[in-house]
Amino acid sequence: MNLRRVETSTWIYLAISFLLIFIPFIVTGRSMQFIFIQIFIFAIFAMSYDILLGFTGIISFGHVMFFGIGAYSTAVTLGRMDATIGSFVLGAIIALVIAAIVSLIVGALTLRLKSHFYAMLTLALAGLFLVLAEKWRSVTGGNDGFTFSLPEFFRDSETMYWFSLLSMVLIFFGLRRFTRSPFGRVLMAIRENENRTESLGFQVTYYKVLASVVAGVVASFAGVLYALSLRFVNTAVFATDLTIDVLLMTIIGGVGTLIGPIVGAGLVEFAHHWLSGLADVHWIFERWIILYGIVYVLVVIFFPLGIVGTIQSKFMNRPVRALRTNRKSDGKKENRKGA
Amino acid sequence: MTAILETKDLSIAFGGHVAVNGVTVEIPEKKFTSIIGPNGAGKTTFFNLLSGQLSPTNGSIYFKGEDITKVSTTKRARMGIGRSFQITNVFPNLTVLENVRLAVQSKNKVRYNIFSHFKHYPGFEKRSLELLDIVFLKEKANAIAASLAHGEKRKLEIAMLLALETEILLLDEPTAGMSVEEVPAIMDVIRNIKDEGNRTIVLIEHKMDMIMGLSDEVLVLYHGELIAKGTPAEIVENETVQAAYLGGGV
Amino acid sequence: MELFISLVINGLATGMLIFLLAAGLTLIFGLMSVLNFAHGGLFIWGAYTGVWVFQMTNSFTLGIVAAILIGLLLGLVTERLVIRPVYGNHMQQILITLGFMLVLQELIKVAFGPDQKAVFPPDFLAGSFMVGDIVLIKYRLFIIAVGILVFVIASLILKKSRIGLIVRAGVMDKEMVQALGINIKLVFMLVFMTGAGLAALSGILHAVYSGVIYAEMGLEFSILAFIVVVIGGMGSFPGSLFAAILVGLAQAFMAYYVPALSLAVNMLLMTIVLIFRPQGLFQVKG
Amino acid sequence: GDDGEAASGDQDVVKVGVLISGTGALETYGLQTQRGFELGIEYGTDGTNEVAGKKIEYIFEDTETDPTVARQKALKLLEEDEVDFLVGSSSSGDTLAVTPLAEEYETIMVVEPAAADSITGAEYNDYVFRTARNSSQDAKAAAVAVAGEGVKIATLAPDYSFGHDGAKAFIEAAEELGAELVLEEYADQAATDFTANIQKIIEAKPDYLFVVWAGANTPWNQIADMRLDEQGIKVTTGVADIATLPSMTPLVGMEGFTLYYHDLPDNEVNDWLVEKHMEEHDSPPDLFTAGGMSSALAIIEALKQTDGDTDGAKLIETMEGMSFETPKGTMTFRPEDHQALQEMYSVTLEESDEFDYPVPVLKEVLTPEQTAPPIMNQ
Amino acid sequence: MENLLELKKVEAFVQHYHILHDISFEVPKGEVTVLLGRNGAGKTTTLRTIMGLNRVSEGSISFKGESIVGRTTFDIANSGIGYVPEDQGIFGGLTVGENLRVAMKKEDEKTTERLEWILELFPDLKKFWKKEGGQLSGGQKQMLSIARAYVNENDLLLIDEPSKGLAPIMVDKVTESIQQMKEQTTIVLVEQNFMMASQIGTRFYIIDDGVTVHSGAMDELKEDKQSMKKYLGIS
Numbered sequence A: 001m002n003l004r005r006v007e008t009s010t011w012i013y014l015a016i017s018f019l020l021i022f023i024p025f026i027v028t029g030r031s032m033q034f035i036f037i038q039i040f041i042f043a044i045f046a047m048s049y050d051i052l053l054g055f056t057g058i059i060s061f062g063h064v065m066f067f068g069i070g071a072y073s074t075a076v077t078l079g080r081m082d083a084t085i086g087s088f089v090l091g092a093i094i095a096l097v098i099a100a101i102v103s104l105i106v107g108a109l110t111l112r113l114k115s116h117f118y119a120m121l122t123l124a125l126a127g128l129f130l131v132l133a134e135k136w137r138s139v140t141g142g143n144d145g146f147t148f149s150l151p152e153f154f155r156d157s158e159t160m161y162w163f164s165l166l167s168m169v170l171i172f173f174g175l176r177r178f179t180r181s182p183f184g185r186v187l188m189a190i191r192e193n194e195n196r197t198e199s200l201g202f203q204v205t206y207y208k209v210l211a212s213v214v215a216g217v218v219a220s221f222a223g224v225l226y227a228l229s230l231r232f233v234n235t236a237v238f239a240t241d242l243t244i245d246v247l248l249m250t251i252i253g254g255v256g257t258l259i260g261p262i263v264g265a266g267l268v269e270f271a272h273h274w275l276s277g278l279a280d281v282h283w284i285f286e287r288w289i290i291l292y293g294i295v296y297v298l299v300v301i302f303f304p305l306g307i308v309g310t311i312q313s314k315f316m317n318r319p320v321r322a323l324r325t326n327r328k329s330d331g332k333k334e335n336r337k338g339a
Numbered sequence B: 001m002t003a004i005l006e007t008k009d010l011s012i013a014f015g016g017h018v019a020v021n022g023v024t025v026e027i028p029e030k031k032f033t034s035i036i037g038p039n040g041a042g043k044t045t046f047f048n049l050l051s052g053q054l055s056p057t058n059g060s061i062y063f064k065g066e067d068i069t070k071v072s073t074t075k076r077a078r079m080g081i082g083r084s085f086q087i088t089n090v091f092p093n094l095t096v097l098e099n100v101r102l103a104v105q106s107k108n109k110v111r112y113n114i115f116s117h118f119k120h121y122p123g124f125e126k127r128s129l130e131l132l133d134i135v136f137l138k139e140k141a142n143a144i145a146a147s148l149a150h151g152e153k154r155k156l157e158i159a160m161l162l163a164l165e166t167e168i169l170l171l172d173e174p175t176a177g178m179s180v181e182e183v184p185a186i187m188d189v190i191r192n193i194k195d196e197g198n199r200t201i202v203l204i205e206h207k208m209d210m211i212m213g214l215s216d217e218v219l220v221l222y223h224g225e226l227i228a229k230g231t232p233a234e235i236v237e238n239e240t241v242q243a244a245y246l247g248g249g250v
Numbered sequence C: 001m002e003l004f005i006s007l008v009i010n011g012l013a014t015g016m017l018i019f020l021l022a023a024g025l026t027l028i029f030g031l032m033s034v035l036n037f038a039h040g041g042l043f044i045w046g047a048y049t050g051v052w053v054f055q056m057t058n059s060f061t062l063g064i065v066a067a068i069l070i071g072l073l074l075g076l077v078t079e080r081l082v083i084r085p086v087y088g089n090h091m092q093q094i095l096i097t098l099g100f101m102l103v104l105q106e107l108i109k110v111a112f113g114p115d116q117k118a119v120f121p122p123d124f125l126a127g128s129f130m131v132g133d134i135v136l137i138k139y140r141l142f143i144i145a146v147g148i149l150v151f152v153i154a155s156l157i158l159k160k161s162r163i164g165l166i167v168r169a170g171v172m173d174k175e176m177v178q179a180l181g182i183n184i185k186l187v188f189m190l191v192f193m194t195g196a197g198l199a200a201l202s203g204i205l206h207a208v209y210s211g212v213i214y215a216e217m218g219l220e221f222s223i224l225a226f227i228v229v230v231i232g233g234m235g236s237f238p239g240s241l242f243a244a245i246l247v248g249l250a251q252a253f254m255a256y257y258v259p260a261l262s263l264a265v266n267m268l269l270m271t272i273v274l275i276f277r278p279q280g281l282f283q284v285k286g
Numbered sequence D: 001g002d003d004g005e006a007a008s009g010d011q012d013v014v015k016v017g018v019l020i021s022g023t024g025a026l027e028t029y030g031l032q033t034q035r036g037f038e039l040g041i042e043y044g045t046d047g048t049n050e051v052a053g054k055k056i057e058y059i060f061e062d063t064e065t066d067p068t069v070a071r072q073k074a075l076k077l078l079e080e081d082e083v084d085f086l087v088g089s090s091s092s093g094d095t096l097a098v099t100p101l102a103e104e105y106e107t108i109m110v111v112e113p114a115a116a117d118s119i120t121g122a123e124y125n126d127y128v129f130r131t132a133r134n135s136s137q138d139a140k141a142a143a144v145a146v147a148g149e150g151v152k153i154a155t156l157a158p159d160y161s162f163g164h165d166g167a168k169a170f171i172e173a174a175e176e177l178g179a180e181l182v183l184e185e186y187a188d189q190a191a192t193d194f195t196a197n198i199q200k201i202i203e204a205k206p207d208y209l210f211v212v213w214a215g216a217n218t219p220w221n222q223i224a225d226m227r228l229d230e231q232g233i234k235v236t237t238g239v240a241d242i243a244t245l246p247s248m249t250p251l252v253g254m255e256g257f258t259l260y261y262h263d264l265p266d267n268e269v270n271d272w273l274v275e276k277h278m279e280e281h282d283s284p285p286d287l288f289t290a291g292g293m294s295s296a297l298a299i300i301e302a303l304k305q306t307d308g309d310t311d312g313a314k315l316i317e318t319m320e321g322m323s324f325e326t327p328k329g330t331m332t333f334r335p336e337d338h339q340a341l342q343e344m345y346s347v348t349l350e351e352s353d354e355f356d357y358p359v360p361v362l363k364e365v366l367t368p369e370q371t372a373p374p375i376m377n378q
Numbered sequence E: 001m002e003n004l005l006e007l008k009k010v011e012a013f014v015q016h017y018h019i020l021h022d023i024s025f026e027v028p029k030g031e032v033t034v035l036l037g038r039n040g041a042g043k044t045t046t047l048r049t050i051m052g053l054n055r056v057s058e059g060s061i062s063f064k065g066e067s068i069v070g071r072t073t074f075d076i077a078n079s080g081i082g083y084v085p086e087d088q089g090i091f092g093g094l095t096v097g098e099n100l101r102v103a104m105k106k107e108d109e110k111t112t113e114r115l116e117w118i119l120e121l122f123p124d125l126k127k128f129w130k131k132e133g134g135q136l137s138g139g140q141k142q143m144l145s146i147a148r149a150y151v152n153e154n155d156l157l158l159i160d161e162p163s164k165g166l167a168p169i170m171v172d173k174v175t176e177s178i179q180q181m182k183e184q185t186t187i188v189l190v191e192q193n194f195m196m197a198s199q200i201g202t203r204f205y206i207i208d209d210g211v212t213v214h215s216g217a218m219d220e221l222k223e224d225k226q227s228m229k230k231y232l233g234i235s
Ligand SMILES: Nc1ncnc2c1ncn2[C@@H]1O[C@H](COP(=O)(O)OP(=O)(O)OP(=O)(O)O)[C@@H](O)[C@H]1O
Pocket: B014, B017, B019, B037, B038, B039, B040, B041, B042, B043, B044, B045, B046, B086, E128, E131, E135, E136, E137, E138, E139, E140, E165, E167
């Protein structure tokens, strides 16, 4: 990982982003563009998850709560106000602010709770948000949800495409810088060995909370885009399934790589689209989730680093990190916790 | 001679077992103090209390006259108390270089910078490599820490501790499991630090020749209590110490 | 007063049902430190197979036996294919078992069709009787009895045998246990199978209780089981029992007195417990 | 996509895109709609697949019961297939994610079988017509079946929109008929223990308990176990699809309603449907099969009246107030909110010799006027 | 003399790293064979390879005349080999007593006798019988690890750096215990403490970079200043 290589990869990513700009001229159908938009949105969502899972080593089962917060904030604001850019911006700001506050509080709980306990807590919190969305029907329309209209600017599918693409690219480079900053290095250290990080003089608390806030805010922004792309929102944006989806994307793509979640999002969305489209060919494709599940299990066993992670470790001689924790020491850590 | 670290009646009990029992001691500044004592005497626990990994059930700790009994591990590390661990405690999945670089980064107080690239600090890498060189680990700079042999991990520990450039170095059996050939070399590293004369070193060791060769003062812990204190020569002569610790043969 | 008693009994029954569901999970987590999110998959397979045999043969006992057998069998398969590569790594366990859960759930639809299926209790457990003004539903009493039985047996086994020790040691350092001459793989497999058998057993019992089975119930109920295990303290049998009953009672009473919150009661309970007692109510060693 | 007929791009084709839940929790509903729709086209065109000189082509798409997929599939239908009509979908959420597209693309969408009131209420747009009954119609049917002057009623419903909508509408309708509400009870939709709720109901001592229920965990067993009948409380509810009938065994004797059961409606269309369905699928048509057929018949009737013109505005004009024959008798799209008024059936649940589950037996046909729901889109 | 254990041209991998290149040595019954070498030479890897914890790619390992290459670890252990790993391998969550109980293959009188002998040797273990292994001090862990290998009757003991982290007085005790053990059992010892090694060892092998480069009788080595300097850096 020397300076020069970083630069080449940056150029490659920029080039790919540049090429993606022209997709709408080739793929003119809104439905295909819609798939791309979804990929960009879920890539953003998955990258935010990667910050937690891959870089800080925090498993959350409730990451969808921030996504939902983003989606509902936007939808409610646009639904209640005129469909103008102004209300969109307001909605987005509300989304980000709420997400920041919630993630600050939730993140602070990582101090008390370790690994699966934290995971379960976030699951519960996301569940509570789901209940809130179902119950607060005057605002959310209950689980059927509601539709709203978009500002003129976003109505065009191409605009939406470019806007999502731009967001994804900016967020990618932003997060990449974030993870490669001295701060990001410390996050990785925390993932590896929290106690040790502390005794090196880093205040672990702040790092974890800030990572959680960054992840929450980015996820919320993905939710904002999601609501825009769908022009509709219902309680599904708080469903645990979404967390699972985004988890799968991150894992399949490769945790701790940032580019992995993007690849994962693309792959999962396209695989979904094509496999389910094959339902006429053979009934098994109607049950495409089986294939999906099997592929996923295989990936975890044989390519625990995900696609990007495996490529990096095989061909670029990068040190293998991420999920491959030393099994023995992992077990021992458990002991100490029990003590 | 001023004391940089001071404990007053320091005790800690685990359940019913008192591991450190009313230890009152002054660690003189810029001197080399060694702690010896049988296995389970409470040496590591004493270090854990000094560095903040554990908090005492009783008593207090002073650093440069300031009460730090309630100060967190992190803060103490920043104030200048650095330690190495008896059980190797490194970042297993990061490279050796990255392990040290994290310590260097902390030393240079680059902590919350989220905007610049970590490569913008080439000095860190250079410094890390220097340190690795000192502990004979330079060739392994790009190896994953988990793949190191036991002795190599001990060296990495030391490099990380040195990187922090803390005023006090608490070394917990730094040479345990290190090969006969390299013990003297590591001793030299430690001696050099000592000779620079501006650090306080506290060492836990079972290798008496090291203790003898390096220490200005030796503390003896026994069943959690401080039972003797003095120059190496005095301690070796001390009969209680001989019976409880040294035994006959070696 | 009748109301109170009736709520208590129903709460207990629900609690026992949840306990049965959580018991397998507790065993697998408590001993092997494996977070098995495919638990729900084993649960539905137990439910569907058990119900199928029950309806074919008209014998509830055979249904139960079939459920347990399929549980053991699937446990074997799951352990060998899915769990074995990821012992000791919680993160991977969560991920891989979630994926496998999807497979198991979807396979149910292939094997039994996507429709929900109605289930009725066997005649000797059907209906209810009245004691004074209190309605006692037979099947619930049956559940309470089975729950207690399972609890007692499991506790005895764990207390008396060295197996618990071996498994716990195996989780901490697998290589070392093997170096002590223990075939830890076999031991793990057997424990996992037992856990899976328990999951499947609770599947059939639950199916008859709720009167209906459907493929998605696996995930739904495994989340509930996890909640209980967390509240009770991961890996503690008494903890799970206590937590399950707590949840059961809370559900019953909340549904009566504060229905608005009944949707959220499990989640709330877990949140509160996690915040104030992160290790769960019953702390266990190891 | 599932092309019903070979696609050809020429002018004399009318294309219909049908969104169904082909996978996911509602996939059985999706299948019913699909079969009904196919049969509807066959019946409506006398097997020619042609109306007003135009060939009808239809494409089924699976929404997977996911609004995102629903929207994507709808876009595909509208843009790539350039459909002239949309039909669907099995879930209200999916439907709501699509209805704005109908307006945007000025394409008529026939909603079937999604029941949320808001589709023809708060979220109404001119291009949406619904052949499915909405939740309020269900509730009215239930009210008509049991309510009367001085009758005490209680409700039990799952605690989410569907349950609340249903209970509210029922209470309104029942109170209008002179009934008195004594308890409105909501239970967690995922709960398995309803005894606390039932306990409360017993204490409130209503004459009738109206249960709105959908989803798998049913309260029927427990209602029977808690011996409501012995306490003089009669249960009433909607009878749903055949798959759920076995679980209603404990409710035998109950008076309730249904929107469709294959031997209830007495008309030519239904006779044909039952016969044909038996022939092709070896089973009787189910709850939403009739609905799927109705949606096809509505489209055919509209095309007949416009003589094959698929212009949105023209179709709206035509379809508002349009009546058409369906397996459920004559349906009429109410001009105000485009909701089809339709027959509902008041039934008694009885044991059957033929099946090992109870079946609904007709008590009374409720006319479209009797069950007309309030207009909610203003 | 009969060789209890024999390694011939063993090559082994740790993950995909080729660590052992050519390890050959013989362990005659009833003797203490010492493996020496600097850090990272491959001593630990050699012991782990014997225990079946690493993949052998070439060469043979035979124990009691039978090849044990490719056999599972527990099988090898059950054929009569006890192992004290370098990192002690204490089950941190189990108590001292439980740690020993897991190790005990039988609970007969003989075992009880041995246990008593061990507890006499290491009174700390008795004192902390109910304490969790993870909470022991470094030296106590070392004692427990040794004790665990002693409770069973084994034909061969593989002991990796037993003196590490022990107080001088304990080093003496452990030395003494090994002296006693060697009456009944054959021992392979990896040790950095040359004093100790030379006291108990009968025969030595020096490993360097995964290759056995030198061997001989322990007594000779003490005299052989040149080899000492060349391979061990001791002068
Ligand atoms: N976390 C803990 N819980 C309970 N007891 C503990 C804990 N940590 C240490 N002890 C006990 O305190 C005593 C002192 O342990 P400590 O690790 O300080 O010894 P030590 O002097 O460093 O010994 P060694 O030379 O063997 O490393 C031991 O008896 C140990 O069992």
